[in-house]
Amino acid sequence: MTPSMTDRGTDALHRIATRKAMLRLIPLMGLIYFMSYLDRTNVSLAKARLAVDLGISAAAYGFGAGIFFVGYALLEVPSNLVAHRVGPRRWIARIAISWGALSAAMMFVQGEYSFYTIRVLLGIAEAGLFPALMYMITLWFAPKDRSIAVGWIYTAPALALFIGNPLGGAIMQLDGLAGLHGWQWLFLLEGLPTIVVGVILWFKLPEKPSDARWLSVDEARALEARAVPDSARANRLSNDWVAALKQPATVLTGLIYFLNQVAFVGVVFFVPAMIQQMHVQSPFMVGVLSSSVGVGVLLGVLIVPRIHRRGTHDCLYLGVLTGGLVVSAILFILYTWLPVRLALFVITAFFGGGVLPVYWAISMKRLQGIQAAAGLAFINMIGLIGGFVGPYLFGLAESASGKSASGFSVVVIASILGLLLVPLLSQAIQSEGREVNLNQPLVDAEQ
Template sequence: MANQLTGDSNLLHRLATHKAMWRIIPLMCAIYFMSYLDRTNVSLAKARLATDLGISAAAYGLGAGIFFIGYALLEVPSNLIAHRVGPRRWIARIALTWGALSAAMMFVQGEASFYTIRVLLGIAEAGLFPALMYMVTLWFAPKDRSLVIGWIYTAPALALIIGNPIGGLLMQMDGIGGLHGWQWLFLLEGLPTIVVGAVLWFKLPEKPSDARWLSREEAQLLEARAVPEAAHKGLFSPDWVAALKRPATVLIGLIYFLNQVALVGLVFFTPAMIQQMHVDSPLMIGLLSTSVGIGFLLGVLVVPRIHRHLTNDCRYLGVLTAGLVVSAMLFTWSNWLPAQLLLFVATAFFAGGVLPLYWAISMKWLHGIQAAAGLAFINTIGLIGGFVGPYLFGLAESATGKSSAGFSVVIGASILGLLLVPLLAKAIQAQNVGADATSDAIYPSQAS
């Protein structure tokens, strides 16, 4: 009888999880899609910003990356506010303010205003991604999170695939209404974000018990299984600062930082690399730049599905990071355009596909307010990599005259990340041993 009840409960949870995925993930993807579109469209404007405003490659790299400074510094405070007021309200607020500032990029007149609006844009968007990840911990059981996060990461991948060609078309509106093409680009990709923010305010439930489309039993089961049994036993401290002190949290943040140095730099400089491959049409540059988005999309669809069948997280993480090193090295040795495009795909597959794994691993020891703070802290460290990456890519291009020199940055960052993976494995093992010891102390065996 007990087995039958457990089976019925598992079936109901599975059905409720699928229902939640269909209802929640599209809304999360919509806002993250706009986030990435508004964050990276500046890459398509790089050449015209240099021509029209005199913004150099190094200045562009600094401006592209400086977005992540305010974003990073405010991640933890922002997500603590999301925990307090509810992620729905906070995510909608973020969308409305950053959409307005993204459209305001059309008023850039030189390096100073470029830097200023990029900083404000980062401040406005701070906390969006960790708030989405925090919502994942409220809705989905640990075993489902890697897959859910993979679906969320399809949004930035699709933004690269769809956004670059659309951006290329918008860039061809140069002269219409007395505006440059890049001004139309920022305006017409910033305003829809405001619309999406308004939709989220009315349509995004914060937790299962707020969803009218779930039965009471479904909502209770989702919320119960989203929080591991150990959390119910009180093994996780409610002190959010404790989450920031764990070696495993810091190490996975550093690995994520190195990943973002490679991936964000690649995303921002791919159009420039393709342009230096003797491709002149803005539309063709946009189309060929989708190679990075295609690799990213394949990675986030394939990697989490393999992860569900594996038990050794860190070994899998090491294999993916090693794949990134190899694909980047092969790119530096190739001079044939078709091969280079395929290696753009392969590099983005490994650099983007590994992202859901970072968060799924972290969520195994972060819950409640510790999840709000810890996930934001990890993202903060990673976002600093989002600043460093484009800046290093810009320096590499300025030193060599070739945008493709940035692949040396990808190789160096990935090798360092690979060296940190064994340390992460040891930290997680030590953390698990400590948790088991605490559990035995609080709940001693009743065996005689």
């Protein structure tokens, strides 16, 4: 058998194994991320009733919505290092069960301080979920397939916004049933299923290809071999997780992601309030119209990674997407007609959500092993701080102007700052690549 025939056979085996992994693994990973986003953002639908029933102001709501990300961010790196040590299956299941219980406990909020407390605890419980999922991607998929895999996982929050907002609006209409407010039913009925999903993951989620019963031995080996294509570099770097946190490209990716989250998370948490101020009164209709953001994210995460897969200029592509976010936000400020603003919700979410898989695909090309566990968690930690800052700034903007839509000025400023950092990221990645080439042993070049 000629080498070319062997290569073709290996490629075909890897394609089959990758397809199986996409069909069997990604739905489980997407399911838990769907539940996390549902439990994380359902508070946006409760905003108006929390103000009426508990006296929680717009600024206090923005602070409470965002403070979730503080506890989440501070424990990202330690949590993902634990996931690397004990295995992502056990750790992800533990995360799901604990945060599902706390999400349901949101029904017991009595005022601002209890609101803040449970939101912080919810963030602490969920810490490490997303980077653990991203770490699993590095164990299962070749670099060229990762943006597609991450894009499929990102359909989960898109569907959570698309399905969850109308569903949450319908649940809110249970107000008064069994003496509970509608928002109490919302937190209870969307928190308890997460505990069930966590139990399912404990039994059904394989940690690595060799653990999957639905893969043959050869298929598992093919996946694991392609998941770390540069074995020499991985062996040199993967044992030093602190080094991943010091790399300029890692820090810059985190800062750009931070600015994206300032803009995008702020929009997500305040879209229902914006729609209510457009004279839409029915909680169900508010939920339905708010799902326009989910439509935009869904289109973005399905389309953007497939275009990115065909290109080679990562940072140029990243800059184009960030620029699109700037333009859509400016247009939203300029036009106030409801149909136009609904369309711009979709477009803004397309760019703001669609760019997310690109961040992770760029980062995964550079990080392997424990460096991937630490580096990806560090990037997510920085981004999550943006998840706190964004809603808080949106809340301050609404308190100052009386209009939720004034928060779009935050989107414009944050996106422009992110766009200015993209050339610096490109230089850092190029410099890092030159350093790796200089340190490459001669035996590698001869091979």
